Amino acid sequence: MRIGLFFGSFNPIHIGHLVIADVMADQTDLEQVWFVVSPLNPFKSSSSLLHEFDRLKMVELAIADNFKFKASDVEFNMPRPSYTADTLAYLSDKYPQHEFKLIIGEDNLLHFHKWKNHEAILENFGLYVYPRPQVDQSKIKVKHANIRYVDSPMLDISATFIRNSIRKEHSVQYLLPPAVIDYIRFKKFYQ
Ligand SMILES: Nc1ncnc2c1ncn2[C@@H]1O[C@H](COP(=O)(O)OP(=O)(O)OP(=O)(O)O)[C@@H](O)[C@H]1O
Numbered sequence: 001m002r003i004g005l006f007f008g009s010f011n012p013i014h015i016g017h018l019v020i021a022d023v024m025a026d027q028t029d030l031e032q033v034w035f036v037v038s039p040l041n042p043f044k045s046s047s048s049l050l051h052e053f054d055r056l057k058m059v060e061l062a063i064a065d066n067f068k069f070k071a072s073d074v075e076f077n078m079p080r081p082s083y084t085a086d087t088l089a090y091l092s093d094k095y096p097q098h099e100f101k102l103i104i105g106e107d108n109l110l111h112f113h114k115w116k117n118h119e120a121i122l123e124n125f126g127l128y129v130y131p132r133p134q135v136d137q138s139k140i141k142v143k144h145a146n147i148r149y150v151d152s153p154m155l156d157i158s159a160t161f162i163r164n165s166i167r168k169e170h171s172v173q174y175l176l177p178p179a180v181i182d183y184i185r186f187k188k189f190y191q
């Protein structure tokens with residue numbers, strides 16, 4: 001099966017992530033999308049980052065109604081920070097029957113040339129890129145035949161904006177799935 005691996009901090013998962021995954025599963029040759037929750041992005045600090053179990057729980061709540069989507073905690077038992085190349089190597093060993101592609105937002109493409117073993121990721125897996133507002137395309141350094149842009153409407157939504165909105169007691173009603181909102185309220189996160 002051809003599977004898109006959507007790695008992320010998901011702090012929290014929002015409707016932007018869900019739209020991206022849906023476009024990938026619906027309009028490309030990917031048959032499933034696995035949301036891989038990363039304990040720690042090598043380029044991000046851990047301040048304001050919820051525990052990975054809570055971020056995984058919110059992903060599970062958000063994707064429960066879509067049979068093409070799965071949640072993965074594979075990086076929970078791997079060294080920190082979470083290097084994608086290592087996880088891809090582990091998953092392709094574990095599931096030789098599957099073909100994996102990496103799904104990323106265009107903001108991550110901007111810094112992709114600094115990722116560990118990025119050439120091997122491009123050569124052996126390939127990227128499906130979702131466009132993101134405010135990305136200056138002239139600054140993207142990486143070029144490769146295995147980078148595929150998926151032409152779709154841009155979504156000006158980020159987890160940072162959502163965390164800040166909750167802190168300011170602004171509504172996030174249509175930015176997150178209802179079950180995720182309930183979980184955040186119940187646990188009093190991001191206040
Ligand atoms: N609105 C968006 N448009 C395109 N890609 C996105 C969007 N939101 C998230 N992504 C992509 O989804 C993946 C996971 O992103 P992440 O969980 O860090 O969300 P985020 O909204 O970028 O979070 P934060 O604001 O905390 O940095 C990354 O590849 C990121 O580029």
Ligand SMILES: O=C(O)c1ccc[n+]([C@@H]2O[C@H](COP(=O)([O-])O)[C@@H](O)[C@H]2O)c1
Binds near residue numbers: 009041043044082
């Ligand atoms: O492997 C790397 O060098 C690397 C560098 C930066 C980011 N990543 C991964 O990219 C994913 C997206 O991160 P984020 O925080 O934007 O959701 C997440 O799984 C990170 O671990 C990976």
